[in-house]
Amino acid sequence: MFDLLAQVPPKVNFWSAAPNTSALYGKVFLAFMLGVGFVFLCMNLPTRYRRTLISVLTFVAGLFFVLSFVWPKAEGRAPDTLPNGVVESVAWWLQDATGPVSGMTSTLTAFLLGLGAFSMLRVHIGRLVKQQKDWGFSLVLLISMFVMMIIGYWDWRTVNFTMKETNFNNPDNWIGITYAKDLVFDGILQKMDAAMFSIIAFYIMSAAYRAFRIRSVEATVLLVSALIVMMSLLALGDLMSSKFIGMFTHGDKSHFMANFTLSEIYGFIRAAFQTPSIRAIDFGIGVGALAMGLRLWLSLDKTGGTN
């Protein structure tokens, strides 16, 4: 329908081939057969081998990302040159593969999005058909979803294909569908996003009022440091503390009391407590993620019904 392959850079390597060549059709056919073969294998293997097959596949898929991380990177690769030696050949191969692999991930995600949309439609159409409680909300959701899809697609088609020559970056050239898209995306969706985000301000307020209590020594320390940090964020608070401390220091920055302005105390809290503790938690999370990743990659984890 549209020339959707036009954006693919006509580069020839292991992962691609020149347009309209037998090499390209051969590679497409091979990839298709591999996919079908894998599905066939999964359906017909006994359950205990299925697990092994999936583990092997997980390992191979993960190996690509591990290699892209640990293999020496090719530096300053220029067009039309040959790699120097095996290490560099592998590095180039991995580099070429990055695009197609992220393409595969995107394709997979797109199909999964379809599954997600199907689940959502099933819940809401079901509720609508059975006229269950709150079916009106489901109706609103379904209408909004389809209106958004139609307008989005129509606009994309107009801008990229049917009226490709028109410069829609200039609002003077806008037509009906551009205005409609502007209304639903910029006028409604984005504003609703912003409204939801701003609700957080109210929740912070009520959480501060309700939950931030002096219950223990630790909570008191936390509260006092939070107040210092918040006061130091107020330019006025900072100014007042500087003026007050200035009465002792008389402008002498090396005076001992100069350490006790709000911004100095906040600087101390940040440098001595906040930053190091964030780093320490980051280390823990990083190591935890690495361990989890390793267990998944090597299929050591048993999830779901088996744990």
Place this chain on the structure above:
Amino acid sequence: MLDLIAQADRPPVVGTQYYDAGKVMMLFTFMIVFFLLLNIFRAGKNKDLYIRRIAGLNAIDEAIGRATEMGKPVLMVPGLGALNAISMQALNIFGYVTRTAARFANPIRLCCGEPAVFTVAQEIIRDVYQSEGVPERYEPDSVRFLSDRQFAFAASVSGIILREQTAATFFMGEFFAESLIFAETANSVGAIQVASSTEITQTPFFIAACDYVLIGEEFYAASAYLTRQPVLVGSLIGQDWTKLAFMLFIVMGTVMNTMQLRSKATEAVDGFGERTPLTEDRLVLPNETTMGRIFGPAKPNPATMKPREADPEAAAPEGGSQ
């Protein structure tokens, strides 16, 4: 300070070779992997390894119990992150929660904001009901994909909390600005809340609004603590070894840098890692210390690179990317 900007003035180098990805850092990564695998192996043999008590995890059963008493659903949200180690860990914990809920025939709601996570979650939850021998209690609509837009997702989850008056909520995984919206809404219906975010920025919000919070890596320790599987317990101990190694490096680095930065430099080290004898009298610079050189990988020197041969088969592609 702006040395990197100055370097950008250099003409682009063609035909240079490897970018030093930091051999020491690579070795360090392999060391962590070795620690983890060794301990997983050890834990397989020695079943009696100790994990300290984590209050938030003891609260899981209490929360589900209360939901059962009230006859209201248990809500689980694995965050907004893509299908990665974090969401898999969240789903592991939710597998445990669902198992307990299935035993008490308690309804569950698992809300996903990412289609890939949703698909895996569906499988895991169905699997749990099957392994508990109650596949008929599994409702396909209990695991839902809501929206992959952050605030649309926040609005949907809040709607479910308010409409279904969930009695226990579990927020675990990657949460962003929506964390407080969830936590405060669940608080307003009186739900017991257990939460954990790997996002440091959101943990304070959870601490303020939830009953129990797993901080940082406690999130990863959770499945080991709950299931006591040797693989998980071993991996946890491997993580502790790694952190000990980190601490050792931090102390070593601090001591060595403190000493070296106060000593006189005898040779200069440039951005390409090459040393030249120094005639001027100056102190050692931060990038010249042992730690600076180990952890600041050198850039490849174009002057010493072997040029690449031309590819005889290459034809310049029209409009190509190169």
Place this chain on the structure above:
Amino acid sequence: MSETVETKSLGEKLLSIPKPVLYLVLILATALPLFFPMALPNEPKDMAVKLNESINALKDGSTVIIQSDWTESTRGESRGQMDILLRMLMRKNIKFAICSAADPQAPEVFRNLVLQLNKERKAKGEREYEKWNDWVELGFYPSGEALGQGIAANIRDAFGGKRDAPPGGQDRPVFESPVLKDIQKVDDLGMYFVVTGTKSIIIAIERFSDRVAMGGMVTGVMGPETSNYFYSGQLKGLSSGLKGVYDMCSLEERDHPGTTMLKREEQYILSLHAAIFLLIIAVVVGNVGVFLTRRSK
């Protein structure tokens, strides 16, 4: 009902302020300053000063990449960040390419901002920033990890498939544009900026902060975590939250008066002050309430 109210002690009263009242006070406190503009005394933070210096140190006419990962939800902070960044770059005639890795709506949002800035420039009689010659769009990438990895490995491959059009012309590969024609690898960029409300900046820092000078402009919530990377030297400068925008505007206004939206930011910062002040009061009131109630019991 009235009897219950009368029997409540002061402590109990302080503890039972209805939520709608709290919310109303917050709305009033943050909205009123918008009608009564007032400049507050301000000391720019070190992180913002360094960011300002880094941008000013860029060579006129050089190329930078901006990773724009914000949408209307963090508009309050991120739009101000992007606004001051673009104004500074345009003043210095620096070419920029914009990509996004966090939200498919991000390209639409920054496009609107460039459009608006161009309108302003036109009204002032300044040269408009032309698509293709002065700036190009690199589009949206669904995975920040993959984008970071791609840029570090080979920037020409990472953005190789992207096309953009000169005014009135046909689509051509972006690397043929005057903006990117001299860029062979990420090291050739003058700077790489990330304007974000998410941790996409951290992924970028991990991938290539050792190869190109990076500047960060993040929301207030992301500030503390991201400042780690400023103190470690991986970010050359950082502007965090509304205060960061205000700092950047004040610094730019000091050197080039009348070129920024300082007046608007002054109002915003006043609202922020009101909100923080109110938060402090809420915490204090809650705790005094608990203290009085406990004492009376």
